[in-house]
Amino acid sequence: MELLLNRYRNLTVLLVAILAQLVLLAYQVKSNGEVRLIRVWAVTAVTPLARVIEGGRSSAAHFFSDYFVLLDVREENKRLKKDLDRISMENQYLRTELDTADRAQSLAIFQSHSPSKMVAAHVIGNGTGTGARVVIIDRGSTSGVQKGMAVITPAGIVGKVVDVYPVSSFVLLITDPTFGAGVISQKNRVHGTLKGQGHSTVQVEYVQNEEKVDQGEFFYTSGDDRIFPKGLPVGEATVVRQGRGEKEIYLTPSGFQNGLEEVLIITEGVHVAIPEVPSTNQQVHLQDPPPPEPGAPQAVTPAQNGPVSDADRIVDRYRKIGEAEKHVYGERAVIPNFNVNPDEMKKKDDEKKSDPVKKQ
Amino acid sequence: MTEFTETFTEPRKKDRVSKFNVASILLIPLAAILFQVYVPRFLTFLSYLELPLLVTVYFALMRRSPVAGVLFGAGIGLAQDSLSSHPLGMFGIVKTLVGYFAASVSQRFDVQNPVVRLVLGFFFFFFHQFFYWVLSRALLGESLDFDPQQTIVLGMLNAAVAVPLYHILDKLKITG
Incomplete structure (x- = not known):
């Protein structure tokens, strides 16, 4: 036996080395264990x-x-x-x-x-x-x-x-x-x-x-x-x-x-929701409305730039009051009188401008 | 002295056993592993350079002893396994075989010859990659890709690096 091992010494060492590593591998795979020391x-x-x-x-x-x-x-x-x-x-x-x-x-x-x-x-x-x-x-x-x-x-x-x-x-x-x-x-x-x-x-x-x-x-x-x-x-x-x-x-x-x-x-870790895909906010081109038929009643269309909602009307009113009382919003000045009617004030201003003699 | 007696008194070139000091034997494989761990972070293409394998082949070829080749291969392979995520033994087994066969081959060829080194570098790279793939599939059931063409190209690149590397390592020999 000893003679045999000596004769095949190289092969024996190779087989032992491979067998040892195979056992090591098998142990890790089988038991899911970790050979931590190495x-x-x-x-x-x-x-x-x-x-x-x-x-x-x-x-x-x-x-x-x-x-x-x-x-x-x-x-x-x-x-x-x-x-x-x-x-x-x-x-x-x-x-x-x-x-x-x-x-x-x-x-x-x-x-x-x-x-x-x-x-x-x-x-x-x-x-x-x-x-x-x-x-x-x-x-x-x-x-x-x-x-x-x-x-x-x-x-x-x-x-x-x-x-x-x-x-x-x-x-x-x-x-x-x-x-x-x-x-x-x-x-x-x-x-x-x-x-x-x-x-x-x-x-x-x-x-x-x-x-x-x-x-x-x-x-x-x-x-x-x-x-x-x-x-x-x-x-x-x-x-x-x-x-x-x-x-x-x-x-x-x-x-x-x-x-x-x-x-x-x-x-x-903290789970968060998947963000939504941002909606496409691209402008859509709209063709001008067709011209009214002769004799047909004119269609009521909302004003392009005029007030549409109550909020728009309030903003418009405050803007006019500001103009009439020469007040710039955001600046420190006398607070304008919000109870006046801006349309009447504008009419009076226009009359004064058109009839300066009467004004004097 | 005749040519006949010269032949028998001096060991033939292809039978010379090289010796290294312990520091070289420990530090060269460590440097090769460290190179593989660190350098590809900055030079990604160098991740295909298998320096631990080239060092295993070199020591096995120079020592000309299959037992030493097995020990070198197993040691370097297990160290490499320790720094990878897969179970210990995969690189160990493959490099053990590489070390054994490289040492066996060295007993029949003049391994100082650059052409022989180039061919062996290529051959053992291909053998290493192929055997690793076989073991991954057989022992771990992993479905890794093996691209022969890519492996051949990488084998040639590794062999091209092996020749000058071995020339540098030759300077560290004590004898042989």
Whole structure:
């Protein structure tokens, strides 16, 4: 036996190594267990180095850009970008609220619902493997990050946390082939499942051919997956075509529009409604009415510029009083007498102007 | 000294075993993994560069020992697995096989020759990608795409990078 092992030493070592790894794989797949120790070692070895390199790179880049090229503009740009991101988030939230209900109701909803709580993080590296769709961020369990939390940018969803370590986490991007999330279309409210493709576009699956989805339609998270709160933007449908039983819908994710340097991890999500499609407010051209038939009674048409409603009449009356008493609204002056009849006052003024002798 | 005796007293070029110091053996794979983790963030097209694989092939070729190749491959592969989202062992198994076969091949060819290195770099990249795809489907049931044409092109690019990379790594050898 010993002779046999010595003779086939290389092959034996190979078989033992492969068998050990197969057992390791089988254990992880079967029990859904995590061999945390090995991962922690590797992450602990790589993350600080990645952090140091990233720190060095960003410091050097900042040094050159801050002191030699754009002394103040850089700082201002950073501040404005931060403001813009914040305002985009607020705007998104407010728009969805205001679009779904009337003003008072949406304000009440806004007051009663606090927006999602988030933690900001920097992307410090990519996962390994050719064409990896995993990124490493510099926030971990010490910052309250947990496995399964949603990761977004102000422009849209980015991915979900798949592994958490003390000071770093792994985020599976929505472009990864193993990623899935529930989505809903904005206009036609069609539900589907978002799947990564391994490249820049993502696909929406399980949408029947009979359902209506327009090209250019926006998709939002549906909240069905219990990862992403409802109402977060996902992307725009760039390709929509009939498939074998199911529609083939491809989206361009909106979350990666401005690169992927800083992300937000949703620690406490708040579902919001899907915003309504804005109604088309385009002007419609109306042809002039036809000339009246000779002898026919003249049709009563509303005056083009005259008062139409009671509110218009009141505004018109106040405007005339202001003109008669030479009062400019908004300026601090004697308050005009609103009890006078502006038409009579105007008539008297006209008489005085036409008969200056009588006036004297 | 005749040509005959020279042949038997000096080890043939293709039988020379290269040695490296421990720091090189530890730091070069770490640098390769770190490169894969960090650099593609800024230069996306470099994400197709499989430096950990090229380093595995290099060490296996230079050590000429299948056992060492297996250990290098398994170590680098498992480290790479630890920084990915899939279960541990996928890269480990594939790189173990790559290390073993690369070391076996090195016993029959002059692996100092750039043309041989180019061909082996291409061959092992294709083998690695294909075997990874097979394992993903067979063991994890993942439906990953495998595009042979794209893999061939990427294999050629990786092989083109392997030749100068191996030339640089040759400078770190202690013997051989």
